[in-house]
Amino acid sequence: MNKVAIVYFSGTGNTQVIAELIKNQMADRHVALYRVENVLHHIEEAKLSNYDILGIGFPSYGFNAPLIITEFVKRLKNTRNHQVFLFLTCAGPCYLNDVAAFGVKRILTKKGYEIIYEKVICMPANVLLRYDDELIKRLYDAAIQRTRWLADDISNHVRKIRNDRFLPYLFRWLFVPLEKIAFKLFPLDFTVTKECNQCLKCVRSCPRKNITLKGKIKHGLKCEVCYRCVYTCPRQAIKGRLYNLAIVKDGYNIHEKIETIQSMNAGQPLKGIYKTLESYFNESNF
Numbered sequence: 001m002n003k004v005a006i007v008y009f010s011g012t013g014n015t016q017v018i019a020e021l022i023k024n025q026m027a028d029r030h031v032a033l034y035r036v037e038n039v040l041h042h043i044e045e046a047k048l049s050n051y052d053i054l055g056i057g058f059p060s061y062g063f064n065a066p067l068i069i070t071e072f073v074k075r076l077k078n079t080r081n082h083q084v085f086l087f088l089t090c091a092g093p094c095y096l097n098d099v100a101a102f103g104v105k106r107i108l109t110k111k112g113y114e115i116i117y118e119k120v121i122c123m124p125a126n127v128l129l130r131y132d133d134e135l136i137k138r139l140y141d142a143a144i145q146r147t148r149w150l151a152d153d154i155s156n157h158v159r160k161i162r163n164d165r166f167l168p169y170l171f172r173w174l175f176v177p178l179e180k181i182a183f184k185l186f187p188l189d190f191t192v193t194k195e196c197n198q199c200l201k202c203v204r205s206c207p208r209k210n211i212t213l214k215g216k217i218k219h220g221l222k223c224e225v226c227y228r229c230v231y232t233c234p235r236q237a238i239k240g241r242l243y244n245l246a247i248v249k250d251g252y253n254i255h256e257k258i259e260t261i262q263s264m265n266a267g268q269p270l271k272g273i274y275k276t277l278e279s280y281f282n283e284s285n286f
């Protein structure tokens, strides 16, 4: 029986949901789940060399991997043919998301890892737009299907690696340097309103230990821009100055949502910009 370790980053829960679904779909194997921040901060000891296959999961941030995932991958020891599969979550099926794993794949390959599988899974947006319950239900059902495909393919030694196509690659080359600058400005943009009662939930939940209480709650400069602090705050006291539009009003809680949508039917046709998701829903296991 192959042992599988899955190391994932999830700012607001979507990627965690997928990691848990993959674990359920691989019921015939021993699968251990690790949060990447716990591994990096030595809160959990993950002896990754004891596992036959490593899974790495993360959200697409501006068509790139989160910094914390890049840091984790850089710290991995060199190996010889240790098998890795990757899964990414994103908020749209935009094919530019294909390149979000580009940098991670390059580092892994240099370190001697053998990438055997990649899957991009579309989940509800945690910024800008609130997806309605029907769409969340459809995305969740599609995610269950896709994690089943992933588990079956890996069991059957089917390899699926996405090609780094020219256009997304060019886009990444142009866009990612600009995005690195923009992401550095995010922590400066966060502001804490007087609703804050200093419960410290944001401090404890920050994956980069970037939030401190110095008289008042302050964000340092190592922000992951994952929005976990924003949505963890029970009083919605963390706002953006310039980027406030990006915050989903009334918060974002995928675990709560999944519990409420489980029993509903999702039959309405997609409208407006959401029509772009139609091809995603119609996709078969390519």
Ligand SMILES: Cc1cc2nc3c(=O)[nH]c(=O)nc-3n(C[C@H](O)[C@H](O)[C@H](O)COP(=O)(O)O)c2cc1C
Pocket (backbone or CB within 6 Å): 009, 010, 011, 012, 013, 014, 015, 016, 058, 059, 060, 061, 062, 063, 064, 089, 090, 091, 092, 093, 094, 097, 123, 124, 125, 126, 127, 225, 226, 227
């Ligand atoms: C800063 C930031 C940047 C994002 N950029 C993208 C993007 O480029 N493409 C995309 O489809 N979704 C993007 N998203 C949406 C997330 O990738 C998506 O909702 C993901 O499933 C969130 O995963 P998590 O809940 O595990 O953090 C972005 C979200 C954030 C917070």
